[in-house]
Amino acid sequence: MFLTKTPSLPAFDPVLVHDPIMLRSAVLDDFEAWRNLREDSREHLTRWEEKWAPHQISQASFKRRLKNYDRDRRRGGGLSLLAFRRSDKTLVGGLTLTNIRYGASRSGLLGYWIGAKFTRCGYATGAVTAMLDHAFDNIDLNRIVAACQPENVASQRLLSKCGFSQEGIARSYLKINGQWHDHHIFSKLSSDPKIKI
Template identity: 45%
Template sequence: MALIEWLSRFDSPQLEGNGLLLRLPVSDDYVQWARLREDSRDFLTPWEPAWAADELSRKAFRERLSRYRQEARERTSYSFLIFGNNGETLYGGLTLGVIRRGVAQSATLGYWMGAPFAGKGHMAGAVRLVCGFAFDIEGLHRLEAACLPSNERSRRLLESTGFRHEGYLRKYLKIAGSWEDHHLYSLLAEDLRQA
């Protein structure tokens, strides 16, 4: 079970378990974040929206932090960094975003892993932590995730963490500069309770 601590100054959760620490980024994370993203550029760009010219700048990072804090305060999105090695080593990131309340009680899951840490089970552990947070703390009912048909690693990750394939979305997201089809996966709160 994840240990959840609230950081009152950011109204943001900190999740621990599976040898991982997930938390909202802070200014001091910039150097490690920019280095990992730059070192993983070739690995990440086929699966992500096109990077802006200033994608890795300190200014762009500060703007992200401001947006992430605001969204966390409003409980509309939580953008976590994933750390291992007792919180010392940045592995990647995971976002529980587009949180819809009311009758929907749902959110969208997005994630990225630095190239040196991919394929080692870290993202599966992070997804499990965030699912527990989404269902048990935030009271959500449904999580959705989409992945490119060619991204076999992402498909295996979603299936291994209990997500079910629901459909095919035509030209769903603009990835690497082109509108791309995606597979849609979902996980319901009762799916985890039945597992």
């Protein structure tokens, strides 16, 4: 694939704000809040993602995550941000924009998670909206894709609210907790109308 020049590094080290949320890159000082939120939300999150072993939420593992995030950020291939409630800087979740492609594709894959006690508070909507605006306006992507399991009605509602369109079903898309799961595939294009949220 023909690769055009990636966006400048500031596009991959943003602080994004969309009330009631602020998004920024993780730093080592975020470890304790991240670990506690992930652990408190284990039952909620592992319905939709792979179960994790204790070592996967250790400080050493978190440091490796930061190193991998930084590598992706520096090469323009991915953006991983934590989501904080603006009013008191409480960590509520996180977002990723990965598999970023340039050239003819100009696309990326959106992922997100919100801690169990912060669901249905508007935080995911604010976070996804901020990431979409940044991806289209500052990284100059044309297409963002997201996937969720058919049983994850809350995620489907979130994506619809943020202006995504469902394109179809990807069979056996992800292996979660030892089993392959179908996923609904959603997309949003830069040319789609902006949603006022």
